[in-house]
Amino acid sequence: MKHSKIAIIGGGNLGAAIAEGLLKSKFITPDHLTVTRRNTDALGTLAQQGVHTTSDNKKAIHDSEVIIVAVKPYNVREILESLKENFDPARHIVISVVTGVFLKDLQGIVKTGVPIFRAMPNTAIAIQESVTCLCHQGASVEQVSYVTELFDQLGITISIDEKLMDAATVLGACGIAYALRFIRASTQGGIEIGFDAKTANLIAAQTVKGAAELLLKLNRHPEEEIDKVTTPKGCTIVGLNEMEHQGFSSSLIKGIGASYDKIVK
Ligand SMILES: NC(=O)C1=CN([C@@H]2O[C@H](COP(=O)(O)OP(=O)(O)OC[C@H]3O[C@@H](n4cnc5c(N)ncnc54)[C@H](OP(=O)(O)O)[C@@H]3O)[C@@H](O)[C@H]2O)C=CC1
């Protein structure tokens, strides 16, 4: 599988981000990668790097072994059904990043016998900083190892039960938006207390990066690190408690629940 060619069907926000990450990681050379969408003009940046860009999904599948499906959930059935005869179970594997579409449903749409993976990355995959949750059906040990290695190049990979895929979508994929809104709100607060927008944004973003690295690199619990910042009678605890009085943690937990309900209900 090592030198397989990859096709990304649906080079939108996530599909193009996966392509960018794959190129940056050098997991694949541009001439081994094809990205499709109907409006190919929007794939100019990838085309300039030597990636094949086309609106011809059938040719993309014919020319590749690994097919990453990154179209909208409401398009996926129609698109894959129109391509059913182009899949070869002896040659292809399919990796779907489509939200809320189960392995058993994909198995029913794609030709019988084609190994199928569901992957849930986030847009930080463009800079090899995704967390990608993965599950699969009908794949060999070699195929699982290949797909895991692919996403390992693009951040970290976690193998999960499919029943947790919707939760992975909310926490990991939607989570990028939630983290960015935190940074945006911090920036707005930072402007109110004196910084220009650019400097406030830099301080807020690097602070979030540093906080995350304390957990990831030192394996610490968040409260342990919070305790180190909250000086008795100091300004941190006053700010933090006011945020909690205004529903800070509660609003995040409720938002994550609402997002999850939107997928599963
Ligand atoms: N955005 C994110 O952060 C994440 C998204 N996902 C999932 O990934 C999938 C893609 O999401 P996202 O990238 O945001 O959506 P986009 O709408 O940005 O991308 C989907 C792309 O599919 C293309 N497309 C539509 N029809 C066809 C077709 N017949 N053949 C080839 N390409 C086609 C569209 O381009 P055109 O109209 O030019 O054809 C579009 O660029 C969704 O299922 C989403 O749930 C999962 C995790 C994170």
Ligand SMILES: O=C(O)[C@@H]1CCC=N1
């Ligand atoms: O908002 C959405 O539906 C998709 C799924 C994960 C990120 N974006």
